[in-house]
Amino acid sequence: MNAHTTTLLVIGGGPGGYVAAIRAGQLGIATTLVESGNLGGTCLNVGCIPSKALIHAADEFEKTTHFADGSALGISVPSASIDLAQTTRWKDGIVTRMTGGVASLLKKSGVQVIKGHARIIDGKTVEITGDGESVQRIGCQHLLLATGSYTTELPFMPFGGRVISATEALSPTVAPQRMVVVGAGYIGLELGIAYRKLGAHVSVVEAKDSVLPAYDVDLTKAVATSLKGLGVELHLGCSVLGMNAGQDAVRVRGANGDEFELAADQVLVAVGRRPRTQGFGLEGLMLDMAGQFIKVDDQCRTSMRDVWAIGDVTGEPMLAHRAMAQGEMIAEIIAGKKRHFMPAAIPAVCFTDPELVVVGLTPQEAKAAGMDCIDALFPFSANGRSMTLESKDGFVRVVARRDNHLIVGWQAVGKSVSELSAAFSQSLEMGARLEDIGSTIHAHPTLGEAIQEAALRALGHALHI
Numbered sequence: 001m002n003a004h005t006t007t008l009l010v011i012g013g014g015p016g017g018y019v020a021a022i023r024a025g026q027l028g029i030a031t032t033l034v035e036s037g038n039l040g041g042t043c044l045n046v047g048c049i050p051s052k053a054l055i056h057a058a059d060e061f062e063k064t065t066h067f068a069d070g071s072a073l074g075i076s077v078p079s080a081s082i083d084l085a086q087t088t089r090w091k092d093g094i095v096t097r098m099t100g101g102v103a104s105l106l107k108k109s110g111v112q113v114i115k116g117h118a119r120i121i122d123g124k125t126v127e128i129t130g131d132g133e134s135v136q137r138i139g140c141q142h143l144l145l146a147t148g149s150y151t152t153e154l155p156f157m158p159f160g161g162r163v164i165s166a167t168e169a170l171s172p173t174v175a176p177q178r179m180v181v182v183g184a185g186y187i188g189l190e191l192g193i194a195y196r197k198l199g200a201h202v203s204v205v206e207a208k209d210s211v212l213p214a215y216d217v218d219l220t221k222a223v224a225t226s227l228k229g230l231g232v233e234l235h236l237g238c239s240v241l242g243m244n245a246g247q248d249a250v251r252v253r254g255a256n257g258d259e260f261e262l263a264a265d266q267v268l269v270a271v272g273r274r275p276r277t278q279g280f281g282l283e284g285l286m287l288d289m290a291g292q293f294i295k296v297d298d299q300c301r302t303s304m305r306d307v308w309a310i311g312d313v314t315g316e317p318m319l320a321h322r323a324m325a326q327g328e329m330i331a332e333i334i335a336g337k338k339r340h341f342m343p344a345a346i347p348a349v350c351f352t353d354p355e356l357v358v359v360g361l362t363p364q365e366a367k368a369a370g371m372d373c374i375d376a377l378f379p380f381s382a383n384g385r386s387m388t389l390e391s392k393d394g395f396v397r398v399v400a401r402r403d404n405h406l407i408v409g410w411q412a413v414g415k416s417v418s419e420l421s422a423a424f425s426q427s428l429e430m431g432a433r434l435e436d437i438g439s440t441i442h443a444h445p446t447l448g449e450a451i452q453e454a455a456l457r458a459l460g461h462a463l464h465i
Ligand code: FAD
Pocket: 011, 012, 013, 014, 015, 016, 017, 034, 035, 036, 037, 038, 039, 040, 041, 042, 043, 044, 046, 047, 048, 049, 051, 116, 117, 118, 119, 146, 147, 148, 149, 166, 187, 276, 279, 280, 310, 311, 312, 313, 318, 319, 320, 321, 322, 323
C-alpha cells in the first residue's frame, strides 16, 4: 500500500471541492483532491451546465418552430426539426471542455488529483481505492468533506425502466411523446419546460399547491401562466402512488382524494436531493449533524478539529455558487486569513421560462423579520429593451428599509433576468441604498434599466411609468 502525507486533503471534486483545492494550491498549501467520478461533480457533469445547455437548445428549437408558423418579425423557415442525439453530443462537448478546464486549473495550482473512492479512517487519515483496486493511504493535517448530494429516489417508484432522474433526462437521444414530471421544483420545471419545447407532452405532478413552492407567489404566478401557455399539464396538491401494472402510466392521488393515471413514456422524478454522508466512513468520525446534513459553523468547521465541510453535504441552499464560495473561504482560513461565511445574500435563480431571481428578502420575509420596509416594482412592459426582445412580461422588485432606504432584497421574473442577479447581489453586499441605485447611470436600452427604475419608484419618482 502506498502512503504519503499532505496538508489539505479534499474529498470530492465538485464546485466546492475543486474551488477549495485551486485556491489552496494558489496559496501554497500542499493539497490533494480525491474524486471517484469526474472532476466538476454534479454541477459540471450532470447538473447546472448540462441542464442550461439543454434548456438553451430547447429554447432555440421552440423559436424555430414558431418561425415555421410565420412570425411577427417577418422571419419564416420551411420547417423545424431537431436531432437530439447531436444536441446531446454538443452538450457533452461543453461538459468535456469545462471538466478538462478544471483539471488544468488544478494542475496549474499544483494540486495532486487522485481518481478513486476515499474512505475515512480517522480525522487525519484517508484510504483511497483507485482503478484496479489499488489502495493508498494518505495522512493529512486538514480534511475537507465536499462529497455533495445525490438524487432522492421514491421507494415505490425506483429509478430504472421508464423512471429516470435528471441525469438520464440530460442526455436524450429522442424526446419521449409523453413525459410525467414528479416535483415542480427547480429540476422538474427547468427540464419539464425544456422537454415540452422539444415536443413532448408534459404533465407535472406536485405535492404542494403551487409550482416552485419555495419561491414567492408573485414570481411563480408568471411561471404558472407560462406553463399554461406552453401546454404543460399541472396536477398540483397531488401525490404519485407508483407505476401502474403495465408500467406505462403513473398512478396519482388527486387533490380530492380521487385516483387517476397519467400515461408516460418517461417519468422524471425530481423531488429533491440528499447529502452524501454514507459509504465513505463518515460515521466513524461521529460528527455533530444538523438533521441529515453535516453541521458546520460560519467558518465551515465541523465538530472535529481540522475537519471541514462545504457544499451540498452541509445544507441548504444546495447551490453551486454557495459551495464555491465556501470552498474559497476554507482555503484562505487554512492559509491563516480571517474569514467567515456571512454573505449578505445567496442569490437563487431558476432557469424556467420566464426566469426567476431572488436575492435577499422578499417583502413578506422582511415583514416576518419585523422590518418596516417599502417595496416597489418596475414592469418590463415599460422597458424598451424587453419590447425589442419580444418579451414584455415580468418585473424587477426592490425591497428597502423605510427609515434609511437600505436595500434588503431584489426579486425579478422575466426573460434573461438571471443575468441581473449579479447587480442584485453586488448592491446587497455593498450596502447600497435606493438613492445609490436610482442615481447610477444604467445603459440604455437594457433590462438593467428596470433595476434603476424600481429603485426610483420606491423613492416615489420613477421616470418611465
Ligand atoms: P457535488 O457537485 O455533488 O460534488 C461532489 C463530488 O464528490 C462528486 O463529484 C462525487 O463523485 C465526489 N465524491 C463523493 N463522495 C466521494 C468519495 N467518498 N470519494 C471520492 N469522491 C467522492 N446549482 C446552481 O447553483 N445552479 C444551477 O443552475 C443548478 N442546476 C442544477 C441542475 C441539476 C439537474 C442538478 C442535479 C443540480 C443543479 N444545481 C445547480 C445544484 C449543484 O449542482 C450543486 O449544488 C453543486 O454541484 C454542489 O456542489 P458540491 O461540490 O457540494 O457537490
